[in-house]
Amino acid sequence: MKKRIILTIIGLVTVIAVLGGIKALQIGTMIDHGKKFVPPPETVSTAPVTAESWETALTSVGTLTAVQGVTVAAELPGKVAQIAFEAGAPVTRGALPLRPDTSNEEAQMPGAPAEAEMARAHPRPSDQMLAEGIIAQADHDSAVATANQAQAQVDNIRATIAKKSIRAPFSGRLGIRQVNLGQILREGDPIVTLQTMDPIYVDFTLPQQQLPQLRKGLTVRVTGDALPGETIEGRVTAINPEVDAESRNIKVQATVANRGETLRPGMFVNVAVGLPVREKVLAIPATAVLYAPYSDSVFVVEDAKDKKGKVLRQQFVRLGTKRGDFVAVTSGLKEGEQVVSTGVFKLRNGQAAVVDNKLAPEFQQAPTPENN
Numbered sequence: 001m002k003k004r005i006i007l008t009i010i011g012l013v014t015v016i017a018v019l020g021g022i023k024a025l026q027i028g029t030m031i032d033h034g035k036k037f038v039p040p041p042e043t044v045s046t047a048p049v050t051a052e053s054w055e056t057a058l059t060s061v062g063t064l065t066a067v068q069g070v071t072v073a074a075e076l077p078g079k080v081a082q083i084a085f086e087a088g089a090p091v092t093r094g095a096l097p098l099r100p101d102t103s104n105e106e107a108q109m110p111g112a113p114a115e116a117e118m119a120r121a122h123p124r125p126s127d128q129m130l131a132e133g134i135i136a137q138a139d140h141d142s143a144v145a146t147a148n149q150a151q152a153q154v155d156n157i158r159a160t161i162a163k164k165s166i167r168a169p170f171s172g173r174l175g176i177r178q179v180n181l182g183q184i185l186r187e188g189d190p191i192v193t194l195q196t197m198d199p200i201y202v203d204f205t206l207p208q209q210q211l212p213q214l215r216k217g218l219t220v221r222v223t224g225d226a227l228p229g230e231t232i233e234g235r236v237t238a239i240n241p242e243v244d245a246e247s248r249n250i251k252v253q254a255t256v257a258n259r260g261e262t263l264r265p266g267m268f269v270n271v272a273v274g275l276p277v278r279e280k281v282l283a284i285p286a287t288a289v290l291y292a293p294y295s296d297s298v299f300v301v302e303d304a305k306d307k308k309g310k311v312l313r314q315q316f317v318r319l320g321t322k323r324g325d326f327v328a329v330t331s332g333l334k335e336g337e338q339v340v341s342t343g344v345f346k347l348r349n350g351q352a353a354v355v356d357n358k359l360a361p362e363f364q365q366a367p368t369p370e371n372n
Helices: 002-036 103-108 111-121 123-132 137-164 208-213
Strands: 042-044 046-048 050-066 069-073 078-083 098-100 172-174 190-195 200-207 219-223 232-243 249-256 268-285 296-303 310-323 326-331 338-340 352-355
Touching (some): 200 208, 200 268, 208 249, 268 310
Parallel strands (some): 042 352
Antiparallel strands (some): 172 190, 200 249, 219 232, 219 268, 268 326, 296 310, 310 326
16 A cells, blocks of 8 residues: 555656656747747837027016006986997997087086176176276176186086096997996996007016026917917016015016917917027937836937847936927937937837838928818
């Protein structure tokens, strides 16, 4: 019985040893194949590292404000007798968009000037009588005061009519009316907004460290959602002398043309202030960069050691500003080197490559993609 058990154990050990040896041979063969395996070359498109001179600019987000903008309001109480404007319509300076009820004042106008004229007639003969000593100085002064009081009454009636008459203080575009015919207006009640649309202000802020680069007259380029594919240029017209103590930003104001009235007060826009100094940079397509938390990198296309084909070398880089489809490289690359321009996420260091630029995209500093 013991002999059988021993023989069985020996047989099991032998089988296990044979199976282990076979598996070890298989694993060894696979390792050898893995070491000898050479992945097929990857087809890539390339772009050169070019030295360019870029215009430097200070960028910010701005808000549009009207050069002149008010809410036309009632200066004196009264009833709306006529509304002579359409909401959103243009209006010229001095126009009468709304006429209140001035019937009471107009009813007094025929008699008040006549009374003033009669009152002015009395001091004229009293001047001669005062000189001849016929009347006293007090009588003469009383006649003059009566004449002045009558004229003041006329002026008061005319001023009341003028104040009740709502006129446009400047030319511009009216907003939505806030009154109705027959409505009783109180002093200060809003009637309609009035905005000057062309030109228009752009208010934006910049960090205080950029203040030495700012000055009046610098070119400003404005883009935004309301200007698809379009850029409007203007000029810096004002720089606030005070820096905000909380944000350490300085407020800047630019003036831009708005002939088509596409821009409206309250909109936000992107602002770029062009500086006269140009920056020399090494530029590559932004799609050539493999972005990673630890560091950004690109794949440089080089000749293989055996001079048979091309290989990829992963190179870590430091990036600068962007211009359209391009990004500036401050360190890590040299002018003239070729980098993979697309599909870098699927590449690895040392991989063989075949360059094919037939379907390479066209990179531009000011691209105008279609809005699909």
